[in-house]
Amino acid sequence: xxxxxxxxxxxxxxxxxxxxxxxxxxxxxKLWSFYRAIIAEFIATLLFLYVTVATVIGHKNQTGPCxxxxxxxxxxxxxxxxxxxxxxTAGISGGHINPAVTFGLFLARKVSLPRAVAYMVAQCLGAIxxxxxxxxxxxxxxxxxxxxxxxxxxxxxxxxxxxxxxxGTFVLVYTVFSATDPKRSARDSHVPVLAPLPxxxxxxxVHLATIPITGTGINPARSFGAAVIYNNEKAWDDHWIFWVGxxxxxxxxxxxxxxxxxxxxxxxxxxxxxxxxx
Amino acid sequence: MAKDVEGPDGFQTRDYEDPPPTPFFDAEELTKxxxxxxVIAEFVATLLFLYVTVLTVIGYxxxxxxxxxxxDCxxxxxxxxxxxxxxxxxxxxxxTAGISGGHINPAVTFGLFLARKVSLIRAVLYMVAQCLGAIxxxxxxxxxxxxxxxxxxGGANFLADGYNxxxxxxxxxxGTFVLVYTVFSATDPKRNARDSHVPVLAPLPxxxxxxxVHLATIPITGTGINPARSFGAAVIFNKSKPWDDHWIFWVGxxxxxxxxAFYHQFVLRASGSKxxxxxxxxxxx
Numbered sequence: 001x002x003x004x005x006x007x008x009x010x011x012x013x014x015x016x017x018x019x020x021x022x023x024x025x026x027x028x029x030k031l032w033s034f035y036r037a038i039i040a041e042f043i044a045t046l047l048f049l050y051v052t053v054a055t056v057i058g059h060k061n062q063t064g065p066c067x068x069x070x071x072x073x074x075x076x077x078x079x080x081x082x083x084x085x086x087x088x089t090a091g092i093s094g095g096h097i098n099p100a101v102t103f104g105l106f107l108a109r110k111v112s113l114p115r116a117v118a119y120m121v122a123q124c125l126g127a128i129x130x131x132x133x134x135x136x137x138x139x140x141x142x143x144x145x146x147x148x149x150x151x152x153x154x155x156x157x158x159x160x161x162x163x164x165x166x167x168g169t170f171v172l173v174y175t176v177f178s179a180t181d182p183k184r185s186a187r188d189s190h191v192p193v194l195a196p197l198p199x200x201x202x203x204x205x206v207h208l209a210t211i212p213i214t215g216t217g218i219n220p221a222r223s224f225g226a227a228v229i230y231n232n233e234k235a236w237d238d239h240w241i242f243w244v245g246x247x248x249x250x251x252x253x254x255x256x257x258x259x260x261x262x263x264x265x266x267x268x269x270x271x272x273x274x275x276x277x278x
Numbered sequence: 279m280a281k282d283v284e285g286p287d288g289f290q291t292r293d294y295e296d297p298p299p300t301p302f303f304d305a306e307e308l309t310k311x312x313x314x315x316x317v318i319a320e321f322v323a324t325l326l327f328l329y330v331t332v333l334t335v336i337g338y339x340x341x342x343x344x345x346x347x348x349x350d351c352x353x354x355x356x357x358x359x360x361x362x363x364x365x366x367x368x369x370x371x372x373x374t375a376g377i378s379g380g381h382i383n384p385a386v387t388f389g390l391f392l393a394r395k396v397s398l399i400r401a402v403l404y405m406v407a408q409c410l411g412a413i414x415x416x417x418x419x420x421x422x423x424x425x426x427x428x429x430x431x432g433g434a435n436f437l438a439d440g441y442n443x444x445x446x447x448x449x450x451x452x453g454t455f456v457l458v459y460t461v462f463s464a465t466d467p468k469r470n471a472r473d474s475h476v477p478v479l480a481p482l483p484x485x486x487x488x489x490x491v492h493l494a495t496i497p498i499t500g501t502g503i504n505p506a507r508s509f510g511a512a513v514i515f516n517k518s519k520p521w522d523d524h525w526i527f528w529v530g531x532x533x534x535x536x537x538x539a540f541y542h543q544f545v546l547r548a549s550g551s552k553x554x555x556x557x558x559x560x561x562x563x
Contacts, residue, residue, distance in 0.1 A: 066351035071341070072358040160422040164333075167418065171326055171369075178373035187376045188477040197479065198372040201365045208354050208362045209330040212337035213422070260318055261377055263311060 015186035017262075020109035029114065037093035038118050042126040044085040044097045049130025049225050052077045053148035057138055060145040071211050078216070079204025086196035094180075095196065098219040099123055104173040104250035108258055110180075120221070127225025135229050147230030150215045150223040151238045158241065161214045165245025166252070168206040168218040173253035175202040183262070217242035218249070294471035296547075299394035308399065316378035317403050321411040323370040323382045328415025328510050332433035334362040336419060339430035356496055363501070364489025371481035379465075380481065383504040384408055389458040389535035393543050395465075405506070412510025420514050432515030435500045435508040436523040443526065446499050450530025451537070453491040453503040458538035460487035468547070502527035503534070 028034045055077040059068035069077075086095035094111070096102045099120040106116040135142045142148075152161040178184060179195040203218070210216040217223040223242035227235045307313045334354060340346070341353035354362075371380035379396070381387045384405040391401040420427045427433075437446045463469060464480040488503070495501040502508040508527035512520040543549050 065349040070351060070355060070358075072354040072361070075354060075358065155426070156423065163418070163422055167326070167329060171330065175369050175373055184376050189475065191476050193477045193479045197482070198369045201369050201485075205330050205362060205365045205369065208358050208365075209333040209337065212341055212353070256322070261315060263315070 015182045017182055018110075021112045021115075023113050025112040025114065028112065034115065034118075037115075038122045040089045040092040041096060041119050042122040042129075044089050044093075044095070045123045045126030045221055045225075046130040046133075048081050048085055048097055049127045049222060050133045051081050052222070053131050053134045053226060054137070056148040057134060057141055057145055061138075061141045072208070075204050075207035075211065078207045079200045079202075081200075082203040083196050083200025086199050087194075090196060093119070095199075097123065097221075098172070098246075099221050100169050100219060100246035100250040101173055101176050103247055104176070104254045107251060107254040108177070123221035124224050127221040128228050129225075131225045131229040143230075147226055147232065147235070148215075149226040149230040149232065149235035150217045150242050151234050152214055152241065153212060156213050158238075161238070161241050162245050164210045164213045165217055165241055166249040168210050168216065169246040169249025170253045170256075171206055172199070172202045172218055173250045174257060175199050177253060177257040181257075181262070214238075214241070218246055220246050293475075294467045296467055296549075297395075300397050302398050304397040304399065307397065313400065313403070316400070317407045319374045319377040320381060320404050321407040321414075323374050323378075323380070324408045324411030324506055324510075325415040325418075327366045327370055327382055328412045328507060329418045330366050331359075331362045331507070332416050332419045332511060333422070335359055335433040336423065336426055336430050340426055343430075357493070360489050360492035360496065363492045364485045364487075366485075367488045368481050368485025371484050372479075375481060378404070382408065382506075383457070383531075384506050385454050385504065385531035385535040386458055386461050388532055389461070389539045392536060392539040393462070408506040409509050412506040413513050414510075416510045416514040428515075432511055432517070432520075433500075434511040434515040434517070434520035435502045435527050436520045437526070438498055438500070441498050443523075446523065446526050447530050449495045449498045450502055450526055451534040453495050453501065454531040454534025455538045455541075456491050457484070457487045457503055458535045459542060460484050462538060462542040466542075466547070499523075499526070503531055505531050 052074075055069060055074055059070065059074055062068035082097060085097055089095040089097070094105070096105070096119055102111065102116050102119045102123070105111050106113065111119070131148065134148070152158060175198050179199055206218055207216045210218070220243045223239065227239050338353035338355065338359055341348045342350070344350060367382060370382055374380040374382070379390070381390070381404055387396065387401050387404045387408070390396050391398065396404070416433065419433070437443065460483055464484055491503055492501045495503070505528045508520075508524065512524050
């Protein structure tokens, strides 16, 4: 648990929850760090989609059933790239690379509305460019082999796919919340312990479980980028699942973390305490 | 080794202290939200663990079934299944370590209870929450793909053909010993002192222990080493074969946890002989 520091007989925790981010923060629009963060999200999502979709197309383009990297390799590509990119951009933009993560953090008042919207737009544009690169590099197999787009697989219903996307995104966003929690940082004596690794593993795990069902979205930008470039009717018909599911999952994770694990509502009633740092 | 610090009066003092044994019955903790939050966290973590892992198992079996549209080398492979189990334990222990201790496994809870690190009340509540979470997690998988779930074995643990009961039991005992021993090592205050009290992503070796044991034991029993995992799948799949073998997946893990607790506490930490050290004048030795 958190380490308590005794000051003149009163116990204070050695962490402070940051105040809620203002809903509209016009001051940050004037700072270069805001635009740097948006550029970082764009580049990160571009690289993410390029590597992962290229891996998918490369696997499907194999000469025999055992010739490619396999679904395990595809899952590693998604999880591993998230680990690498979150590691690189955590200090610049928070390393979201996923509109669902941005949405969850927005609900938890950790990012402002302009920043959240700007991040989501940058992520979607980066995804389009990333998949565009893959198509430019391997045009014929890209079209022939499904374009890396997310669709509901044969044998699965729409409800199942939606449920899988909701729970999958819950796992991811819940891990993000745990990794960025100031209380956990205090528990780790404020020493960094490679927080991006469990986030990458969460993506890897959900891909192992969900690739047979939907090809695994859990990232609306990823699904959107592939749908735009592939531009196939089936991909667009199912596309709503890959926005509704992740956003519902992110909402559930935000509520679970903030209200059950951190008991934020109960703390709001603690204003009668004389020590404001409690 | 432990760093010895010269204390007052010339006595050596260590820079760590073993926490005192947890009381068997701690009625006060029943009045705190942190206990119920921990129980909820264990429930949700076990639910997610079973959902992802059993879904991975069923997905693999569907995609590698060459008689039903699958292909050779389809699916994530048995290696992928082992990764799913080990990786999920890693991230869930990481997320819940600060809330409930991140057990997600009745055998781990039992081992820590034997080592007096959790109270009886907490241990029982954790185990119940873990079993209920496991049932719900597998229930989700069945709800999502009922016919596939039933046709492909429901992710249940049972003895594979060609292995006898004794082999299955021994595999579960040794596998759980590896896991619980790793948990004890990862949470040992002496090891923490050796790491200069700097956190080092302790959940990672715990996840890898699960991964390793799955690599070894999947061919024998599908790998239980987690009674809640076996129980959840047995309840939802509800066939006679998993139930016939089910006792192996409680007796084995609990014996393995007992051996690990004994080994760590009495051999590695020598706490038995330390209790005889009361003749020493320095309390910290």
